[in-house]
Amino acid sequence: MLATSTAAPVRVGRLGELQLRSGFYVYIGSAHGPGGLRARLAHHLEPSSRPHWHIDYLRTHANPEEVWCCYDPRPWEHEWAQRLGTLPGASIPLAGFGASDCACESHLYFFKGRPSRAAFARSLRAFDRSHPPVLLLGLK
Secondary structure (H helix, E strand, O other), rough: EEEEOOOEEEEOOOOOOEOOOOOOOEEEEEEOOOOOOHHHHHHHHOOOOOOOOOHHHHOOOOEEEEEEEEEOOOOOHHHHHHHHHOOOOOOOOOOOOOOOOOOOOOOEEEOOOOHHHHHHHHHHHHHHOOOOOOOEEEEO
């Protein structure tokens, strides 16, 4: 989850322009590549001077607040994106964000107020009882 108090346009590569609003952005991704979760978080938690992924463009304007994750060999990112969009107050700020390699409408959601990890976890369990627990990794 990223937070921003900035209201500004952000160019996101060839995807287009994201109009930032003050609030919370939740990005859904996976970390099944080399280095796993540790490497992916190390990349995303620092602003990138050479953006590669869509989230890299947003990171230059928004600060990480929390990381919600689960450890599971099954790739849950598409189900997470669908469920996140059903939470109260969720909206898609830029269609296609983080979803250029799948059929999801977006992997980025905006919330005016801080979304609840507990509500998200309940939503996932209602969707699929076999879902592993959603962990909170604190950032400071």
